[in-house]
Amino acid sequence: MKNKxxxxxxxxxxxxxxxxxxxxxxxxxxxAAQLFGYQEYDGPFIETLELYAAKSGEELVKEQSFVFNDRxxxxxxxxxxxxxxxxxxxxxRPAQLPRPIRWWSFGPxxxxxxxxxxxxxxxxxxxxxxxxxxxxxxxxxLAAVAATFFRLIGFSATEIKLQFNNRRLMDDELAALxxxxxxKAVFRLIDRRDKMPAEAWDRYAGEAGVRPxxxxxxxxxxANGQLWEKSAECQAFVAAAQALGIGDYLExxxxxxxxxxxxxxxxxEARDREGEFRAILxxxxxxxxxxxxxxxxxxxxxxxxxxxxxxxVAQKYGKTPPLSPSPAQVLVTQxxxxxxxxxxxxxxxxxxxxxxxxxxxxxxxxxxQLKYANATGVRFAALxxxxxxxxxxxxxxxxxxxxxxxxxxAEVAARVRARLGM
Amino acid sequence: MKNKxxxxxxxxxxxxxxxxxxxxxxxxxxxAAQLFGYQEYDGPFIETLELYAAKSGEELVKEQSFVFNDRxxxxxxxxxxxxxxxxxxxxxRPAQLPRPIRWWSFGPxxxxxxxxxxxxxxxxxxxxxxxxxxxxxxxxxLAAVAATFFRLIGFSATEIKLQFNNRRLMDDELAALxxxxxxKAVFRLIDRRDKMPAEAWDRYAGEAGVRPxxxxxxxxxxANGQLWEKSAECQAFVAAAQALGIGDYLExxxxxxxxxxxxxxxxxEARDREGEFRAILxxxxxxxxxxxxxxxxxxxxxxxxxxxxxxxVAQKYGKTPPLSPSPAQVLVTQxxxxxxxxxxxxxxxxxxxxxxxxxxxxxxxxxxQLKYANATGVRFAALxxxxxxxxxxxxxxxxxxxxxxxxxxAEVAARVRARLGM
Numbered sequence: 100m101k102n103k104x105x106x107x108x109x110x111x112x113x114x115x116x117x118x119x120x121x122x123x124x125x126x127x128x129x130x131a132a133q134l135f136g137y138q139e140y141d142g143p144f145i146e147t148l149e150l151y152a153a154k155s156g157e158e159l160v161k162e163q164s165f166v167f168n169d170r171x172x173x174x175x176x177x178x179x180x181x182x183x184x185x186x187x188x189x190x191x192r193p194a195q196l197p198r199p200i201r202w203w204s205f206g207p208x209x210x211x212x213x214x215x216x217x218x219x220x221x222x223x224x225x226x227x228x229x230x231x232x233x234x235x236x237x238x239x240x241l242a243a244v245a246a247t248f249f250r251l252i253g254f255s256a257t258e259i260k261l262q263f264n265n266r267r268l269m270d271d272e273l274a275a276l277x278x279x280x281x282x283k284a285v286f287r288l289i290d291r292r293d294k295m296p297a298e299a300w301d302r303y304a305g306e307a308g309v310r311p312x313x314x315x316x317x318x319x320x321x322a323n324g325q326l327w328e329k330s331a332e333c334q335a336f337v338a339a340a341q342a343l344g345i346g347d348y349l350e351x352x353x354x355x356x357x358x359x360x361x362x363x364x365x366x367x368e369a370r371d372r373e374g375e376f377r378a379i380l381x382x383x384x385x386x387x388x389x390x391x392x393x394x395x396x397x398x399x400x401x402x403x404x405x406x407x408x409x410x411x412v413a414q415k416y417g418k419t420p421p422l423s424p425s426p427a428q429v430l431v432t433q434x435x436x437x438x439x440x441x442x443x444x445x446x447x448x449x450x451x452x453x454x455x456x457x458x459x460x461x462x463x464x465x466x467x468q469l470k471y472a473n474a475t476g477v478r479f480a481a482l483x484x485x486x487x488x489x490x491x492x493x494x495x496x497x498x499x500x501x502x503x504x505x506x507x508x509a510e511v512a513a514r515v516r517a518r519l520g521m
Numbered sequence: 522m523k524n525k526x527x528x529x530x531x532x533x534x535x536x537x538x539x540x541x542x543x544x545x546x547x548x549x550x551x552x553a554a555q556l557f558g559y560q561e562y563d564g565p566f567i568e569t570l571e572l573y574a575a576k577s578g579e580e581l582v583k584e585q586s587f588v589f590n591d592r593x594x595x596x597x598x599x600x601x602x603x604x605x606x607x608x609x610x611x612x613x614r615p616a617q618l619p620r621p622i623r624w625w626s627f628g629p630x631x632x633x634x635x636x637x638x639x640x641x642x643x644x645x646x647x648x649x650x651x652x653x654x655x656x657x658x659x660x661x662x663l664a665a666v667a668a669t670f671f672r673l674i675g676f677s678a679t680e681i682k683l684q685f686n687n688r689r690l691m692d693d694e695l696a697a698l699x700x701x702x703x704x705k706a707v708f709r710l711i712d713r714r715d716k717m718p719a720e721a722w723d724r725y726a727g728e729a730g731v732r733p734x735x736x737x738x739x740x741x742x743x744a745n746g747q748l749w750e751k752s753a754e755c756q757a758f759v760a761a762a763q764a765l766g767i768g769d770y771l772e773x774x775x776x777x778x779x780x781x782x783x784x785x786x787x788x789x790e791a792r793d794r795e796g797e798f799r800a801i802l803x804x805x806x807x808x809x810x811x812x813x814x815x816x817x818x819x820x821x822x823x824x825x826x827x828x829x830x831x832x833x834v835a836q837k838y839g840k841t842p843p844l845s846p847s848p849a850q851v852l853v854t855q856x857x858x859x860x861x862x863x864x865x866x867x868x869x870x871x872x873x874x875x876x877x878x879x880x881x882x883x884x885x886x887x888x889x890q891l892k893y894a895n896a897t898g899v900r901f902a903a904l905x906x907x908x909x910x911x912x913x914x915x916x917x918x919x920x921x922x923x924x925x926x927x928x929x930x931a932e933v934a935a936r937v938r939a940r941l942g943m
Binding site: 102107112146150167177190191198199344393446456457 | 524525526527528529530532533534535536537540541543544555556557558559560561562563564565566567568569571572587589590591592593595597599606609610612613614619620621623624629631633643651654656658659661662665669760761764765766814815816846847848849852861862863865866868869872873876877878879880881882883893896897899
């Protein structure tokens with residue numbers, strides 16, 4: 100026997116059980132986005148490096164992107180995030196897209212990071228963006244889409260929180276501390292406030308150009324849970340979120356700043372209230388991303404949510420639904436080779452009646468066929484041996500109720516539908 | 522203004538209109554696969570080159586794969602096809618998977634080919650496989666899944682044909698011609714029979730080691746539409762396809778051989794009957810692919826269908842459905858800034874009642890707001906100005922019927938649901 104070939108580190112296999120979980124997330128993301136009128140779209144999975152160089156932030160581009168030369172010698176990148184593709188697509192159709200633009204997407208992304216809990220190198224991400232309007236109420240709508248998704252999968256505001264902050268507010272506050280000149284470095288520093296040990300963070304602050312007397316004032320700032328009240332934008336954001344009925348999910352946190360360079364106003368994160376996991380989502384307002392890739396100036400707000408962390412949180416909180424791997428409702432068993440063609444015909448009849456009917460592909464012992472139905476979660480078995488066939492009948496076994504009855508062949512589909520409440 | 526950044530050659534942008542088309546295909550693929558009890562799964566998008574080196578065929582691996590070194594120095598490949606990942610996943614779980622294994626998938630693949638009509642470097646592909654059983658009836662089930670998909674999207678057997686052949690049959694026939702030793706080369710030659718000019722094909726035959734006296738006999742063989750009747754396997758395949766009710770889609774073609782090395786029995790292709798387009802799908806039986814990647818010997822049969830050719834064929838034959846980009850059913854308009862919060866509340870109420878409600882994010886002129894609803898295909902507009910709000914009412918405009926009525930606010934959702942037949 101040959102050696103088993105391994106998968107690539109940081110990638111995941113989606114066996115049917117994992118695929119059901121991914122589709123459960125995807126389906127609820129779709130429902131949440133569509134409730135607010137968002138249209139599904141998708142960008143390519145490979146893009147030029149140039150697209151990300153403009154705005155994504157140095158760490159993402161220089162350290163975490165999968166970059167390679169294709170066979171024609173062009174340098175391309177496996178997309179590490181979607182917003183630059185969104186901006187490029189909108190810039191390419193300046194006149195044809197009615198405003199506002201409400202778009203959402205769910206697909207694969209790649210980042211070369213150390214694989215660990217809550218992080219893989221190949222992951223799925225939900226992206227939701229609203230472009231063409233610059234208002235705190237638009238920002239609040241994005242928070243409401245996220246909160247609606249959490250509600251749909253069973254998370255109340257006592258389990259998950261949406262943290263917000265505002266970069267313009269932080270700009271003003273940092274200016275007051277004399278930290279405007281090294282703002283980018285200080286934002287990165289703030290982004291790591293909860294991700295590093297206290298001493299290491301203090302050292303990192305020094306490296307970021309924060310002098311000791313500024314450090315104490317910065318720490319006071321980052322502990323001020325009432326800071327948002329100084330910002331008219333934040334106040335309007337909170338009022339709109341309350342009008343949208345999701346105020347209970349909100350929590351102000353001055354350390355929320357997000358790592359991407361292109362945010363300019365409101366920034367958002369979601370976390371489990373117990374604080375066990377990484378951020379579930381991140382997002383915020385960006386004012387000129389479309390312009391940066393060659394289009395007109397067009398403000399926008401959006402968020403992205405990976406599938407890995409929310410999957411872990413949902414599992415920990417017991418929110419994932421019971422999952423049955425087979426979509427089939429009926430297993431058509433096979434008695435012997437001579438009646439094989441009739442089993443195929445019966446299965447085709449059930450499908451024509453709208454049922455999902457699986458056919459057992461060998462005349463194995465009936466026990467083995469029924470064991471298969473149990474293992475894959477198929478509820479009904481249809482048995483048609485020579486005796487049944489001669490009389491135009493079928494034995495229908497309900498594997499959940501552990502009952503069986505013999506029916507005219509033409510009535511089987513209707514009986515299954517009735518039992519399933521279809 | 523900066524220069525517009527371009528997308529990578531051979532990739533596609535899925536604006537909402539294209540995304541609706543992709544989802545229309547994906548949704549019908551799901552329905553067809555689930556009708557037969559197939560479970561959805563997915564593999565990683567990057568795999569080791571080693572995985573494909575075993576069996577995919579030289580051209581695919583050496584000329585068409587995107588291969589690169591990741592930041593850790595490992596050589597990886599953007600998946601050019603799914604079957605090797607399927608085999609690897611099954612080999613990794615030898616005991617846990619109930620047999621037979623019926624799996625399907627829909628996702629992105631990459632091949633470095635010259636972009637042209639019906640071909641892009643990044644494309645989507647539907648994969649359907651049945652493993653653990655070796656019988657012509659199992660092969661026929663795969664043909665039935667494909668035919669069911671064609672029916673679901675509106676293609677009759679007069680528009681699309683499923684062509685079949687059998688490699689074991691062709692092995693025997695080539696042996697009778699004395700062409701067994703260079704079988705791989707001759708299979709490649711047969712695969713190009715309809716893809717090259719006649720003279721070029723004759724020259725290619727010489728290069729493949731076919732002597733002139735063999736060439737005439739080979740041409741006679743490849744023109745023999747009754748050849749399948751010599752094969753008991755082909756006869757059983759046709760009988761099972763007829764029992765499954767899809768016999769009218771079948772057509773025997775001795776030149777159908779498929780390019781992948783791993784096929785051993787039945788091979789399948791689908792084409793439009795007018796012959797304008799490339800093959801819509803390709804597939805066949807493989808007997809030892811799981812063994813080749815380190816698992817037990819496990820026979821299987823499957824097919825793959827790209828999204829590009831079927832999309833072109835569906836468009837040409839007028840099968841694509843009318844597509845409305847916005848999922849919203851109601852647009853909640855905004856009268857002025859003072860009533861903005863009430864508009865947000867009204868939208869939230871409609872969503873709580875299960876409607877997809879979009880909110881116009883600015884107090885623009887009503888004309889502009891209604892123009893937006895028309896442009897994106899939203900049927901109803903809900904107007905709540907100060908006058909309506911004071912009386913607890915809403916003006917509901919039906920943009921399709923060009924009527925409007927004033928209703929108590931609490932009754933709006935029920936009225937929209939009734940009008941939409943929900």
